[in-house]
Every structure is written in C-alpha cells, then in structure tokens.
Amino acid sequence: MIEVYRRRVAENQVKVDHDSKLLSSLSLVRLIVFVGAICCILVIASNRLASLLVFVVPASVFAFGLAVKRYNLAAREQRHVTLLQQINAQEISRLENKLADFPSGQAFIKREHPYIADVDIFGTHSLFQLLNRTTTEAGQIRLAEWLAEPASKQTILMRQQAVQELAPKMDWRQDLQAAGMPFINPKTSYDGLLKWNAEPVKLLPLRTQYLVAGIVLGVASLASLGFFALHLVQVLRNLEPFSIYYLIPLLVSLTINGLVLKRLKATSQEIIDRLAQNVPVLAGYEALINKIESETFTTRMLQDLQAVFQNSHYSAAAEIRKLKRILEVFMQRGSKGPIGGNAFYTILNQFFLLDIYWILLTENWKTRNKENLGSWVAAVSEFEAVASLSGFACSNPAYTFPEISDESDQLRFTQLGHPLLHSEKRVCNDFELAGDGSIMMITGSNMAGKSTFLRTIGVNLVLAFMGAPCCMTSGNVSPVRLFTSMRTQDNLEEGVSSFYAELLRVEQLLKLAESGAPVFFLLDEMFKGTNSQDRYKGGISLIRQLSELHASGIVSTHDLELARATSEYLPVRNYSFNSRVTGREMFFDYKLTEGLCLDFNASELMRKSGIKLI
Template sequence: MSKDVSEIFQEREAHFRGLFQNELKRYRILSTARLVWFSIAIVLEVYLANIKNGEAMWMTGLVFVCVFVVLIIWHRRTVKRKEFYRCLAEINAEELRRISGDLKGLDGGDEFTDPAHAYVADLDIFGNNSLYALVNRAHTEEGRRVMATWLSAPADRDTVQARQLAVLELGERMEWRQELQAKGRMSAGKQNTDDRLYEWLESDSYIMPGGKFYYLFFLLSLALITSLALAFFDIIPLGISGLLAIVNTLYLLSLQKAVKTVTDGSEKSLKSLAGYESLIKHIETQRFKTETLEELARTFDLEGTKASEAVEKLNKILFALNSRANIFYPAMDILFLLDLYWLIKAVRWRKKYGSSIRSWFEAVGNIEALASISGFSAANPAYRFPKVTDERYAFEAESLGHPLIPSDRRVTNDFGLSGDGSVCLVTGSNMSGKSTFLRTVGVNAVLALGGAPVCADSMRISVMQVYTGMRTSDSLEENVSSFYAELRRIRGLLDRLGEGVPVFFMLDEILKGTNSKDRHAGAAALIRQLNRNGCTGMVSTHDLELGQMAVESSYLKNFHFSSDIDGDEINFDYKLKEGICKSFNASKLMERMGIEMNA
C-alpha cells in the first residue's frame, strides 16, 4: 500500500461516517414525512366523511395509502443503508483500535475458552485483549466458530498453504471484505440457528401432510369459497358454509403437530436465515481464483437457482408459518387452508435443499474466517506469511515479536530451535521478559499453523501441537493446589507424547510451587524425559543449575534475558541472548517494595 495503513482506515471511516450522516438526515426527513402525511390523511378523511362525500373519501384514501406505502419502502431502504454505512464506519474505527492495541469491547470469543486446552488460556487466545479479538472479523455463528477452531488446533501443511493463498487473494478485495463484514455485523447477535430446525431440515422423512393425495384437501377450500359466494346470492343457506368452515377447522387442527415441528425450531432462526441470505448473495457476486475459495463458492451453485434465493424462499415460508398469531390469519387459514399451503412449501423445500443448508452456512463461516485473516494481514502489512516445512521439528524466526503488544512498544528477537528432543532453557532476572518471550513464540506458532501471517520478518515452522504450562493456579472449588495443578498440566503434556503428533512445549517457571531441591531434581528429570521422547520445546526458570545440563547435554541450549541496575533504576532491554543469565534484580525489587534487605 502506498499510503500508511492507518491513513487508509482513517479515510474510510470518515467517508462512511459522512454517508451515514447523509442517510441519517434522509431517515429523519422520511420519518417526519410519514407522520405529516398520515396526519393529513386522517384530517382530510374526517373532513370528507363529515361532508358525506364517499367517492372522494375512497379516491383520496387510495392515494394516501399508495403514497404511504411508497414512503414506508423508502424509509426501510434508508434504514438499511444507514445501518450499512454505520457498520462500515465502525469496522474501520475498530481497525484503527486494533493497530493501536486497544482491543477493549471487541469480540474475544469468550465462550470458546477451555481451561483444559493445550494452550488457549496461557497464550490469551480468547477473552479480553486476546488473539481472537485481534484476528477475528466474523459475525455469524459459523464464522466465529471456524475462526476459533483455526486458532485452537494446527492445520496440516497443505491446508495452511491453501489458506495462505486464499488470504492473499482476499487481500486485494478490501471493499468486498469490509462489505461482507458489514452485512454480517448488521445481523450480529441474530445468527443463532436452532438445532431443531437443522434436525427437521435434514430429516429423511418427506411425507406430505395428508399423504399422497394432499392436494385433494384444497377442494375443501374451494367448496367453502363457492358456498360463501352462493350464500351471498341467497342460492344456498349460509349454514352450509358454516358446516364447511367447521370441516376445514377440524382438518387444520389435524395439521398442528406437523406445523409445530417446523415452527418450534424456526422462530428464533428467522433473523439468522436473513443474515445468511445476505452474506451468501454477497459471496455469489465474486469469481475467485484460488482453489480453496473456488471450492467454497461452488457450495452455493445449484441447478436452476442460487443458494441465496433458496434461503430467501425458506425464510418466507418460515416467516409465514410463524405469523399465525396475526389476528387476520385464522379466518384466512380456514378459508384458504394456508397452513396446508405453507407446510407443502416447507416439505418441498426440505426435500430439495434440506441436506445442503448446513454446508452453505459452513461455507459462509469458512469464507468469513479467511476474510478475517485477510483483514488481519491488511492491517499489519509488515507481518509475513511463514514457510511451513515438512520437517518433524523446526522453528526459526527473525525479528519475532508479540502481536498483542503495540508496535511502538514491541521488542523483537531472532530465535531458532529445531531437531527432535531439542530444548531451549531460558533464564533471566525478574520482569526481564522470559514469560512474554515464551508466549511470543507460542502465539506466532498458533498464527502460523492457522494460516495467518506472523509478527516477524520471516519464519520457518513445521506442523506441531503447541502445549503450554504457564498460568497454573490453585482451585478452592476443586481442592487443588497450584503445585498440583502444575503437575496435572505436565501430566497432560506427557500423555500427548504417544499420540504421534509432534509436540512443541513451553513451560514457564517450571515446578515453581515446590522447594529448590525438589524443583531442580524434578525439572532435570522432566527435561531428560521429554528429550528421550523426542519432544522439542522451551523451559523458563530461575534455577541456574539447570543451565549446567547444557555442558553435558548437546540437546539443551541456554538463552537468557538480563537487566541493568543504575542506582535505584532497573533497566530492561528485553533482548534474547545466548548463555545463562548472570544479572539478577530480585533484591533490588524487594528493596523498592519496602523490604529492608540489609537489616
């Protein structure tokens, strides 16, 4: 991009904010016009009624209704445009917030958090100020779930490379991406599709209400309409029409179980369907080049129609069945057997498209997730896509930084670790950056294996399962101490060693919950065990004796972070250096907190 990315988002926010203000003015004018027009209509109709000019009443009434309907249509279109531009303005404002590191209030995907997961809690994948909040731009139920899945599990090499190509293609389509995001945002919070609706739509039963001869029941409707016409001309008694109405009512009562089967799961899905319809229609406007996007787009290709049109038809059917509480519906239902008509429509739709609807929504979710990563990439043009290698263990990066730390405060480091059983031991003084560095490696590995660019000048990585042990704490509810919680975390790591997937571990302040002697013995034994099992990873510790293992063990490599004490000031450079740490600051930190160290 020739312009700074922040300038682009600022210009776009200002542009859409202006369009929103224009539509807001139009909205207010139309709202006032509707009120004024309605008031004039009432006054004029009352006047014409008082002078007993019936013909003029009908003529002016018709004109007023037609104009009022036109005003309603314009008003609704204006509301839609107003919300669309508002969403686009907010989208660009949020991009600016992400760049500045302000993730407060953004969707953090809290419901996807799993404390027992291999890494999501330790690496801030979900929640406030999380990686999910930084990367995700999806709003549909499926899109949010897909994005969470990609950040929760590594993809294979081919899948990662395919996602990278798709993300690069979407990177050229900012306008389209943001419009997709805006359409999803307009339906935010409404994208919950009831599982009962899925169950009904995907059912193998296609029996029409009334069996094979369901269409004959419409003769009841024809008979009632005919009898009413004949009764109007006094050809037959009105009582016959009453009897036919009772017959129709009894038949409609027999359909209620079938109607309930459809409406039980569809009422809260109506807005969801409308949202997906809008998104699918937007996707159908594009012709993609990469195989991944082409394959997803083909999901919406149907014989003779489009998926968006099919969803629109379903939405109309379900809306009609869920509008039965309308005061005019029962009379019209008895007269025209509307329940039967809409049930037949629903069953026919299910037979034709029912097995496809879940795949449509999943395709929307995958495209939203790819567009999210593309938006993340566009907002961070300095980030690079990693090279995914087929080696068993490889991690090499230049100028590696933490994406959740704003660029003006971010310190980057070069780092590499490869080969089965290799272990990086990180020592350092307090607050020097050990834990942050472990998280930096972990978070970028998650990004890389999800198909996203990484916060580095370059990276080479193999497909590995990241596993962390960092934020272990006690639990009063489970009666678990922090030390036992850490042991359970380590147990989880050891259990994964036999699963066949290479594990890339990161253990912070290993065995910190016990005495120095046991901590050293346990940590040394664990490192040797992980090495014997060919497991590669990183360990941070204050135990300098562990660093001596590198003298006799070629698989262990020492790195450290240091600090400088200048009078009462402690300075950190947060740069990774080779070797064991030789500078410490615990005493100085305790003195600053008021502890009299020399008393």
C-alpha cells in the first residue's frame, strides 16, 4: 500500500502545481477585469453617456464577480488537493511507524483504567496515533471511547461490516477527511455548542412583544433622525437657524434604544461567548455532513447513521449552514456589546435594535433543532471513527477480522504480530488459550520478548473488540474484559510505592473477576517490589485464586520455581521465549515455545556491563 500512497502524493503534487499556475492566470484576469471596468466607466462618464452607464456598470460588476468566483473556486480546489496530498503523506508515515507528529490522545489516559496505560493505547507511539483519522473533537472522543470500552458481539459485527464497506472507498474516505481538516481548531469546544443548545430560550417566549418593540423603536429612531436631517437641510439653505430642540427626539429615541440594548446585553454576549469560537466547528460539520449525504451505503450501520441527517422536514447540512450564517453576522456585534465589534453593525444596532432579531433567529434555530444537533454530532463522530478504522484496514490489507465466538474464554490467533512494530522487524506467533480459568505462564530471559508478546495480545484484543482488523492471518475471540498489570509505578504525590500500586491493580483485578464478568488478564512480573519468598507465595496464591474465579490470562515471570509449581498444581501451561549466546553475541528469535525457558542471560548481560561475577 505504501507505493499506492506515494503515487497519490505524486499525482496530487502535479495537480497542486497545475492549480498554482491556474490561480496566477485567474488573478491576472481578475485584475484586468477590474482595471478595465474602472477605465471603461471613467471614459463613459467623462463623455456624459449616462444612458450607457446604466448597462456598463452592472455588466462590469457582474464580470468582476464571475472572475472572483472562478478564482475562489480554483483556490478551494487547490486547498483540497493539498490536503489530499497531506493525508496520503500521513498514511506513508503510519506505515513507516513514524507517529511522532500525530495527536497522541494523551488526555484520554486514565491510570485506573483496566488496560489503556499498559498496552500503548494512547500517548507517544500509540494505537490511537495509528488509527486516528478524525477531524472533529467529537470524532476523537468517540474513537477514544471505542478504544477504552469493548463492544458487544452485535456491535462488533456491525462495525466490522461498516469498516469492510468503507475500506475500499479510499477516494471518498480521503475526501471526507480533507473536508473537515480546514476547520480543525484545538481552541474550540463543541461542548459549548451542545450546552448552549440544551439551555432554555429567553426572548422567544415573548417574541411578538420584542418584535413589535423593535419595529416601533426602529421606526421612531428613523423618524427622529429624518426630522433632524430635514432641519439640517433647512439650516444649510439658510432658511432657518439651527435649534437644539430638533435633536432632542433623536437623543431620546437613541437613549431608549440604548436601555433596551443594555437589557439584552447579557443574552447577546452569552450567545457570542458560547458560539463565536464554534463557527469553524459548524463549518466543519457542514462540510462533513455534505460528504456523508452525497454517498450511497449498503451496510445497516452506515445507512442508519446517514438517515440521521436526512428528513422530509429538514436537511442537517442546510440547518447547520443557517446557524453558521446567523452567527457570522451576529459576531459583527463584538463581545463587548454595542460599543465594540463592527462599527457599521454598532450604528445600525443603535438605531434598529438588530440584537433583538439576531437573538430571536438563534433561539428560533435552537427550538427547531434542539433534539437534532446532538444526534448530528454523534452521527458524524461515528462516521469519523468508522472511517478511521477503515483507513487502518485499507493500509494493512494483510490484517484480518477475527471471528467473534459465543463460547466463553475462546482465544485463538494465527501469526499474531504487534501493529506498532515495523512490518520488517515484526515477529509473529500463534497463540491459543481456551476454557474457563485457563492460564499461560511465560518464562524467558531478559529482552527475549515476554512483555512485547503480552502487549501484542492486549493491543490486538483492543482492536478486535472495537471492530477493527487485527495484525494476524486468522483469529477467533470471545468477548471478555481485558485487564493488565504491567507498568505499575510509584506516585510520590500520593505516597504510593510501586509495590503498593501493583497491589491496588491486583485488588482491582480480583473485584472484576468476582463480579462474574469473563476476564482475560495480562500480568507482567508479579510483585516485583518484594522479596523472592513473598513473591513466590503471593504469585502462586493469586494464580490459584484467579483460576478458581474462572479468569483466564497470561503471566510472564523470571521465576522458574513459580512456573514449575503452578503447572504442577493448577491448570497452567508453560511457554517461553528463549535466546542463545554465541561468543560474545546474544541472539533472540522472539518465537513462542512450549515449555519452560532454560537459557537465562542475566549473567551474560552483567558480564557485558563490566561486572566481575564471582
């Protein structure tokens, strides 16, 4: 696939170069039309051909408008192609495992979560960076939710079907992503938009009274202004002396208008403060919904999501466009009230109380779409999450979707690998664990691959349970609750040692297992912070307890005695990762082997570090 993306990057570059030349030509045409129109109008005016001006001026304006429209169209096309080029370059970076420049989703990490802190779901070089192709804040949140919470079997199957439909639609998926990219703004929050939409309206219940007041006061202001203007004309003609009394009606009118605007200031400012930063968000949603509405889908999930935007009474994109246009004008008011913002709006507002009309327009929109906006946001975020998984599936055609089994504790993978490792360095293994309380104990030397294998299992289970393809040739899994204890750390602020932190994780695991939920655990080097005798006693006791609670999982350890004892007395199977030392070199094959590890390399590593072993 990397060659496909490289070819698309090159093709897009050709289009960008072509559009750049076209923009230069159109810019020149626009200038020629403008200068030519001005010269033509001046010549006709100097010859006093007024009748000809009636035709030339509108024709000039029309011609200039066409030139500007064509230039803007070409500029939008160039921007879109540039974004497509960027998207394909990003796909190349993902395939090359260069993830540093992608959003890490660090904010979604929760230490108390059953697994996300241990198997690189979020953070630097994470699964989130590999999957995420969303452009909205809600889309990122939805993808993070899918990563953090296993779905039901029915939901997994629906998502698999949707991902399989969208994966081949590369052009549409990239167009969807490019449609939202110009409106990415990390400083905005769609949360504010949803909160405003949920709050009750204030002026709309008294709509008639406010409209009448606005019309009456506006007419009074206009009349008083006209009254004063006529007086000024008479003064300028020396027909009567200037009198301050002619100004009093205008001052009174403007004072009354100012008091009304002051009363409305809090409501106006609240709308602006809540929604001003969300105008780009609305533009992004409008662009995304237009793309979604224009495509035809066959799977039930995608059809149901698309139906959210389509109704005989409204068009979601059209409604969002209306609110965006309302806000674009209302924002001219400025957040500081009648004395701030656009001067032209401020003057008209003082005379005609424009705030009344724009507040009523926004509240009327809210009333009409109060039940819809949240659904539109949710549907767009679902589409973006599915499109992200589809892009991942398209970029990795060798990955496959696992079968979702109805049997409990069914777990089987063929040629399973870690998707965050480069394909050329990745070593794949077969793995199978079936039956309530089945536990695998993995022994191995340092750096032999035990922890990586545990994370390989964990990250692929996360992919399987969110409806994505896994890094494997085939697989069969049953829905379970994944739980890990691999990176327990001390916390100086809370006064928690690493050993106590591990005990807290174990306590959390036991409570989950006692709840009756099917649990699959991954434990890396249990009780590292205590002595060998307590580690042995605690390890064998915990494994027995988990087995009795019908929890299944994998435990990695360096303790051969613990591995032997558990396999003798409990339903535990021993596997290992081995290394070999040739001369002064160590070699690892990272292949899972049945049985205990027999070649530990700690002594050799210490010797290489300069320690003179006794």
